[in-house]
Structures are given as C-alpha cells and as structure tokens.
Amino acid sequence: MVTATALEAELLALAGSVPDPELPVLTLSELGVVRGVRVQDAGAVEVELTPTYTGCPAIETMAADIRQALRERGVQDVTVRTVLAPAWSTDDITDEGRRKLREFGIAPPRTTRETGPVALALGPTRTLDEDPVRCPHCGCADTELLSRFSSTACKALRRCLACREPFDHFKEL
Amino acid sequence: MTATVPVTAALALGDDALVLSHRLGEWMGHAPVLEEEVALANIALDLLGQARVLLSMAGDEDELAYLREERAFSNLQLVEQPNGDFAHTIARQLYFSTYQHLLYAELAAGDGPFAALAAKAVKETAYHRDHAEQWTLRLGDGTDLSHQRMRTACTALWRFTGEMFQPVEGLGTDLGALRTGWLEAVGAVLRRAGLPVPEGAQSGAWTAGAGRQGLHTEPFGRMLAEMQHLHRSHPGASW
Incomplete structure (x- = not known):
C-alpha cells in the first residue's frame, strides 16, 4: 500500500x-x-x-x-x-449515497456482504422477507417486482402495494 | 493482466457475448411488452460490455467485431440462431445464460487472465439466468399455446447445446466438467415448468457444434452483414 x-x-x-x-x-x-x-x-x-x-x-x-x-x-x-478488479458491488455505495437515492425516489440496494455469485431463487415477485425492498415514497415494505430490468441495467422496476406508485430499485450486485 | 493473453479463449467468449448481444438487440421495437423490451436491451448491454473487455484482450475491439469475416468468428452456433418467436429467444437464453453463469463462476474462482472480468460478469449473468428461468416457468406452465411453443423451442435448440462443453484452448477450465451441473440446472427448471427435457443428441450433423472452429449456420452471415455494414460503409466514422 x-x-x-x-x-x-x-x-x-x-x-x-x-x-x-x-x-x-x-x-x-x-x-x-x-x-x-x-x-x-x-x-x-x-x-x-x-x-x-x-x-x-x-x-x-x-x-x-x-x-x-x-x-x-x-x-x-x-x-x-x-479497472475491473476487485469487482464493484452495491455494498460500495456509501450510507450517504443510499440516503440520497431514497430521497431521489430510488430504493437503495440492500446490503449483500457476500462474495461470489448472487444466488437468486425462483420465488414470488413480492418480497415480504426479513429485509424487504421498501417503497422510497411511503416506506411500505409490501412491494412487488414488475421487471428485473428497468431504465438502466443497475435498476429493477417495482411497485408499492400500499401507495401504488411504481419505483426504481437499485438492485443488489 | 498477464503478458500472455489466451487469444483463442478471449475470442471464443467475446464472440459468444457479442453475437448474442446483437441478436437480443434485434428485439428492440418488437418485444411483446415494454418491460420485456427493456429487459432484453439491458441483457444485451451487459453482454456487449463483456464482449468489449474480452475482444480488447485479443486485439482491437472494433476491428474484431466489424472487420472479420464469418469464418473468423468462433462463437457457439447456439447464440447466432435467429430470435424466432419469444419462446425460442427464452430457450436460447435459458441454455446460454445457465452455461455462462456456471463458466464465469468457475473462472472467477481461479486466478487466470479472465478472473477479473468473470468476477463482475458472474453477478450480471445471475440476473440473466433468473430472467430466463422465470420466463421458462411462465411459458411452460402457462397456456396450452405457450407450453407448446416453449416445448418446440427447447427441442429445436437442444442440438446446439453440446458445443458449449467442447474444450477451448487457453481457457484454463474443464468445460466438459460443466456439463453435469448444466444438465442438472436446466433439467430442474424444465421439470418445474412442466416441460420434458429434450432427448435428442446435444450435437447434430457434421456442421452442428462447429462454431468454435468457424463453421456457422446459414443465418449468421446475414446477421453479420447487418451488424457490420455501417462500419464497413463508413470506415473510421464516429458520432
């Protein structure tokens, strides 16, 4: 160093x-x-x-x-x-960055703290789990996935089931 | 990056990513719903990014992409197959993204010249694989028509899957050993989707499965003509 x-x-x-x-x-x-x-x-x-x-x-x-x-x-x-290595991860986004994303209307990525491939299960599109993707507008934890890919490669499109607003989610990588 | 780049392997993986990226790009303006159009474009973009890194390891990315003749491309015949109906595109995605995900995971775990790219790409490809698996379930377990189309597509493309496991010089990983994991993963998705695992041979007549050697199927030449004509018509032009 x-x-x-x-x-x-x-x-x-x-x-x-x-x-x-x-x-x-x-x-x-x-x-x-x-x-x-x-x-x-x-x-x-x-x-x-x-x-x-x-x-x-x-x-x-x-x-x-x-x-x-x-x-x-x-x-x-x-x-x-x-430079490619070490590979960028959404864990590299700072806490301040996450706060700003939320304020901007984009649900920030959840922390992965994992190395290696992201394991994705064939599951339902709603995420009522212990670490849900919350609506950046109303904070509700009951949201559903509309599309795995959104306006850019790094985002997924979701909808809040409480306020019904669609929103972007910065997906975990 | 090490001094000795395994050019053959970089071209093989780079050509796979480039050609599939172009095929997926052909869906723009034609996808069944807007969300799906965006999804296919994003997958194409990920693949194009991987292709740029891989081809740049082998030489000048633009020259390699736009100025090589058909016989100089070493992509799998699977990725050059026409989009067909949406089921064909999804079957191709299921077969290829499962393979690419397993391969990148293997390369990322090593310390070879592809490890850095693979460590990034394995995470991108995980989403491609998930996308293909979700659609396979929806189409296979959907209506009679969607089931029939998905079944036809899976069977039609099956004979192009054997080539994925042929050795590639300089890759530094045993592709043959990936076949078991691939068959298990694809078989599990097909069974959940209520689709039969195709029973035919994984490689067909003499030309099937020779993409790595530069032998391609008839639609590839036309795809290349469209992909390359702008660059060839206006050499050196930029936006």
Missing part, C-alpha cells in the same frame, strides 16, 4: 465529487467507483475508475467529467484508467 500524498488526497476528493451522469444526486465517491489517484513523477495524474456493470455506458462520461474537473484545478495530464 503506497501512502497517498496530500495532493493525491486532494485530487481524489475532487474526482470523487464529480456527479454521476445518470444519477446526478450521487457523487462518484458516494457511488464507490473512484478507486484511487496517483501523481506520477512528471506530474501526470492517473485516476482509477471501476464500472458498476461491465457494459455501463456512463463510464466514458464519468472519465470525461473527471478529466474536466482535474483540468479546472490546473492538472493538465490526466489519464483515467478502467
């Missing part, structure tokens, strides 16, 4: 403060996708970014936004490198 310099810490905070292009209520650090910043000998800066999903189309916009933010701080030579 290389100790980060004060400059690296500052640039990391700056890169992390860039808003997510698809969920602008979240910053990239709240989403947990900025892995590190290294200042190289000649002053060149390398930022490590990890995709949420392998095919996430937002990654290129994220990289461009990070380069822009660092240039505005006076860093001209910025390379954003995509």
Whole structure:
C-alpha cells in the first residue's frame, strides 16, 4: 500500500465529487467507483475508475467529467484508467449515497456482504422477507417486482402495494 | 493482466457475448411488452460490455467485431440462431445464460487472465439466468399455446447445446466438467415448468457444434452483414 500524498488526497476528493451522469444526486465517491489517484513523477495524474456493470455506458462520461474537473484545478495530464478488479458491488455505495437515492425516489440496494455469485431463487415477485425492498415514497415494505430490468441495467422496476406508485430499485450486485 | 493473453479463449467468449448481444438487440421495437423490451436491451448491454473487455484482450475491439469475416468468428452456433418467436429467444437464453453463469463462476474462482472480468460478469449473468428461468416457468406452465411453443423451442435448440462443453484452448477450465451441473440446472427448471427435457443428441450433423472452429449456420452471415455494414460503409466514422 503506497501512502497517498496530500495532493493525491486532494485530487481524489475532487474526482470523487464529480456527479454521476445518470444519477446526478450521487457523487462518484458516494457511488464507490473512484478507486484511487496517483501523481506520477512528471506530474501526470492517473485516476482509477471501476464500472458498476461491465457494459455501463456512463463510464466514458464519468472519465470525461473527471478529466474536466482535474483540468479546472490546473492538472493538465490526466489519464483515467478502467479497472475491473476487485469487482464493484452495491455494498460500495456509501450510507450517504443510499440516503440520497431514497430521497431521489430510488430504493437503495440492500446490503449483500457476500462474495461470489448472487444466488437468486425462483420465488414470488413480492418480497415480504426479513429485509424487504421498501417503497422510497411511503416506506411500505409490501412491494412487488414488475421487471428485473428497468431504465438502466443497475435498476429493477417495482411497485408499492400500499401507495401504488411504481419505483426504481437499485438492485443488489 | 498477464503478458500472455489466451487469444483463442478471449475470442471464443467475446464472440459468444457479442453475437448474442446483437441478436437480443434485434428485439428492440418488437418485444411483446415494454418491460420485456427493456429487459432484453439491458441483457444485451451487459453482454456487449463483456464482449468489449474480452475482444480488447485479443486485439482491437472494433476491428474484431466489424472487420472479420464469418469464418473468423468462433462463437457457439447456439447464440447466432435467429430470435424466432419469444419462446425460442427464452430457450436460447435459458441454455446460454445457465452455461455462462456456471463458466464465469468457475473462472472467477481461479486466478487466470479472465478472473477479473468473470468476477463482475458472474453477478450480471445471475440476473440473466433468473430472467430466463422465470420466463421458462411462465411459458411452460402457462397456456396450452405457450407450453407448446416453449416445448418446440427447447427441442429445436437442444442440438446446439453440446458445443458449449467442447474444450477451448487457453481457457484454463474443464468445460466438459460443466456439463453435469448444466444438465442438472436446466433439467430442474424444465421439470418445474412442466416441460420434458429434450432427448435428442446435444450435437447434430457434421456442421452442428462447429462454431468454435468457424463453421456457422446459414443465418449468421446475414446477421453479420447487418451488424457490420455501417462500419464497413463508413470506415473510421464516429458520432
């Protein structure tokens, strides 16, 4: 583990403060996708970014936004490198990020704290279990799955059975 | 990434993901309901992301995707099969996503050149598999018509499933050993759906099961023509 310099810490905070292009209520650090910043000998800066999903189309916009933010701080030579390992998980979304998602009307992912594949049972579409997906609007725990895939790959479409509002759920990965 | 990339294996897995991604993309504007259109597009997007990583390991992703001839593609014949009716698409998804999920789980557990991608992709593929299993249950255990269509589709595609377990050079995993787990998993879903497990051979006549060697079925050439024509007509163009 290389100790980060004060400059690296500052640039990391700056890169992390860039808003997510698809969920602008979240910053990239709240989403947990900025892995590190290294200042190289000649002053060149390398930022490590990890995709949420392998095919996430937002990654290129994220990289461009990070380069822009660092240039505005006076860093001209910025390379954003995509890293796959260790794989991003929804557990990497910070507590503040989860709070903002809920406020934005998206049910945050439940904690998985697991490694390896997500085991999915062939079960009913309602989740009245010990850790239900709650409606972000009214907080009701009785919600049903409408579609496993929603407006983006990372979300599922659900409906609240109390207030009847449909909502996006940031599904566990 | 290690210095020696197993190019043959990267192309095989990359071509599977690319070709199925394109096939699923053909459903856009044609799916039975909006939610399903979005689901198929999202699965296609996941596969395209995996294909980009895998083809980039083997060379230039755009050149490999858009400038190779049919015989240079090493994807399974299963993934190039036309979408057919919705039941055919779901049967293809059931067979392939179960295989891909088992394979990525195996690769993710190792420390080879595919481990990093597999660790991400195994989680994405778990959702694809779940999607296919849920639809197999609904169609198989649905109306007489949906049952009949699903049964026809499962039988029609069965002869393309044997190829999945042929060895791939440089993959570093025993594909033959995946067959038992695959048969158990697919068999369990089919039985729950009230569908018979097809009894025919898992590979057919001389050409069936030779996609890895660059031999493809007739519809693949037409699919490639559509997939590649824009890039070939406007070399080097960008948005």
